[in-house]
Amino acid sequence: MKVVKFEDVAGTEYQVDGGNWVSTRLLLKKDNMGFSVTETLIRKNTETHIHYKNHLEAVYCIEGHAEVETLADNKVYTIKPGTLYALDEHDEHLLRGIEDTRMVCVFNPPLSGKEVHDENGVYPADLDD
Template identity: 60%
Template sequence: MIVKQLNEVVGTEDDIDTPTWNSRRLLLAKDGLGFSMHDTLIKEGTETWIWYKNHVEAVYCVEGEGEIEVVGGEVYPIRPGTLYALDGHEKHWLRATKTMRMICVFNPPLTGREVHDEEGVYPLLADKATV
């Protein structure tokens, strides 16, 4: 059984802070569950270009407000209780009008070292613990 508290992750190497988001990575590939889970803050007044061409992601908003704009598609409002799943590797913009707290799940699981590259992509990294 794995039991963690968010405060055990904050301020560690599993707490990744960027200019537009802060991802507290609760479960990673090394945990061996086949997915990773993150408590992520999308910072107020920011927009982030994202394309998960190597992963699928499900996101559940628990706080804040914003929107997701699918490139070549629709714009969807995000507020507490909104879930979206990027099951088609959609390129998108994520914008926060009020800091959003999101619970995110990735498959394949992240190793914890990923950050978005110039295309908005997380590289597909192997974790030595799972290889």
């Protein structure tokens, strides 16, 4: 069994600061679970363009207030505690932090832990290859 405490990985190489967000990687590809889990802080008054062409992601909001705008149809979704959204079609979107917002994110395939968004909002397919 593996037990990971947020406070044990905060401030280490498991925490990636992307400017508009800080992602704390709790489970990664090397943990051999078939998915990865992060806790991500979306910073207040930010907008991040994201397009996970290589990953599926489910996101569960545990604190704060954010918006997701899907770019294919320009629909805007309010994200508050207790809301889950799933990018099940590699949805290109804008993520806006209305307040500082904490989210738990699950990725398939799993992240290696080094990923940051490129200029198109994409994470690379696999940084371990």
